[in-house]
Amino acid sequence: DERKPKREPGPPLDSYEPEGWMLETLKQENKQLLHLAIVGHVDAGKSTLMGRLLHILGQVSKKEMHKYEKEAKQIGKGSFSYAWVLDESAEERSRGITMTVAVAQFETPKYQIVVLDSPGHRDFIPNMISGASQADAAVVVVDASTGAFEAGMEGEGQGVGQTKEHTQLVRSFGVEQIVVAVNKMDAVGYSEDRLSAIKATLRPFLRQCGFKDSAIRWIPLSAMENENLVTQPTNEQLKSWYNGPSLLEAIDTFEPPLRNVAKPFRLPIAETLKSRTLGQAAVSGKIEGGAIKIGSKVLVMPSGLPAIVKGIEQNGKPSSLARVGDNADIGLQAVDPACLFQGGVLCHPDYPLPPASLLEVKVLVLETSGPLLRGSQVIVHCHHAKEPARITKLVSLLDQKGEAIPNRKPRVLLANQRAIIEIQPERGICAEQYARYKALGRIILRDSGKTLAVGIVTRVLDYEQ
Ligand code: GDP
Secondary structure, eight states: OOOSSSSSSSSSSGGGGHHHHHHHHHHHOOOOEEEEEESSSSSSSSHHHHHHHHHHTTTOOOOHHHHHHHHHHHTOOOOGGGHHHOOOOOOHHHHHHSSSSEEEEEESSEEEEEEEEOOOSGGGGHHHHHHHTTOOOOOOOEESSSTTHHHHHSSTTOOOHHHHHHHHHHHHHHHOOOEEEEEGGGGGGTHHHHHHHHHHHHHHEEEEEEEGGEEEEEEBBBTTTTTTSSSSOOOOOHHHHHOOHHHHHHHSSOOOOOOOSSOEEEOSSSSEETTTTTTEEEEEEEOOEEEEETTEEEETTTEEEEEEEEEEEETTTTEEEEEOOEEEEEESSOOOOGGGGGOOOEEEETTTTEEEEEEEOOOOOOOOOBOOOTOOEEEETTTTTEEEEEEEEEEEOTTTTTOOOOTOOOOBOOTOOOOEEEEEEOOOBOOOOOOTTTGSEEEEEEEEEEEEEEEEEEEEEEEEE
16 A cells, blocks of 8 residues: 655655754763653642742743742632642632643753643643643653542543543654653652552553553652652652652653754744744744854745745743754744744755645544544644644554554444544645654644544645645
8 A cells, every 4th residue: 555645745865964053062072961741640749740840940030939828828729839849820710620721941950941830630631732742751740648649540521531631642743752650649648558559550551551661751850849850769668669760850851852953943932922032924933953143044835935034042041042842933024924833844955844634643542532433533642733623534543562454344433442544634734754853743632622643643644736
């Protein structure tokens, strides 16, 4: 079954040769970036944990911390003060939940870590997707306290089972390495038995998702009591049986992500912006391939219009260039701002990315999802793009290892099944084969606020233009 696309999207990627300055910039690098998704059930302590970590590592000043604490007290939610470090707007604070994917950073000996915080509330899965689709690795936060861990593992019902759902999500997006942060160990007397019981429940599930045992690090900790976050434990009970790494040390042992510097430039647009320094036509996002500098020519997809890079900012500071792995704000000139929108992609001028009109995808149907049929209507999310789409073909069912089960032409897809299917977006989306650019080849299918399936693009079968 060697279906080829009707035509190639551009010259083959291996014909691309990076310019000298691009290779030079890599040598000047200080610390490699690692994008880390924080996932887990609502109230597991994700925000508390990250707030603490950022505070300890000096990324949040005393003054800011004091401000957050004061604001928290005013609304009567003192215990949330650390969580608030990551929340952005006052509106979110008064609701007491993290709504947006806040971006924060801290350092380990080896990495500059970009934290993609993901809210645990079910309504906010789309934000979670946006975060997870950029992740190199993930911290899965579970609540060790009695009953809470079990709720996070349950498959059905509103607001439960998110430990499973989020973990499947990050894995289906190609994330292979995780830390399981077993939080709130203070609430269970730092019991070794409790950690063992949680491991025994979670491990088979993680294996089933396709995580190798060697790629999982289990870290017992307490965000509240600051046990085992950055330094070795001080609690006598925990010390008596645990002598493994702290959370920070465990994060530092992640394998570095591969850098696509030798691939043509690609930047999926996360947001459009206007600013005094970058002008009326500016975008922000994470660079997924290649590098640009001021004066570089780019193509804005899907319109295909050319533009010139006028200004670059990283972390609010001007920069002369930006390269793969960087989060950057980019000001463009010689372009109509109307052709810039979330979900579009800036490309190297010789390697455009025409919008795909028919995709072959490999998906995992989530546990909470209803049956999927040929003709089912879904919303396909790919990097920051989102578009109504129709399932046009159920190609084959796959086994646990992802291999096609022979002679099983599926007529319906059920929860927990893996399959190859074809989908047709209403309007073309700038998606890529996962093997070419991971972040542009991760997809998610949703309907009526529910996540149905997650997976990767195996082939682009047709293009719109
Ligand atoms: P999120 O929804 O996962 O971001 O969870 P939050 O960070 O908002 O925490 C939820 C609740 O758990 C808050 O009331 C926290 O104070 C509490 N919490 C967080 N970490 C710990 C911990 O280590 N021990 C205990 N006992 N409570 C914690």
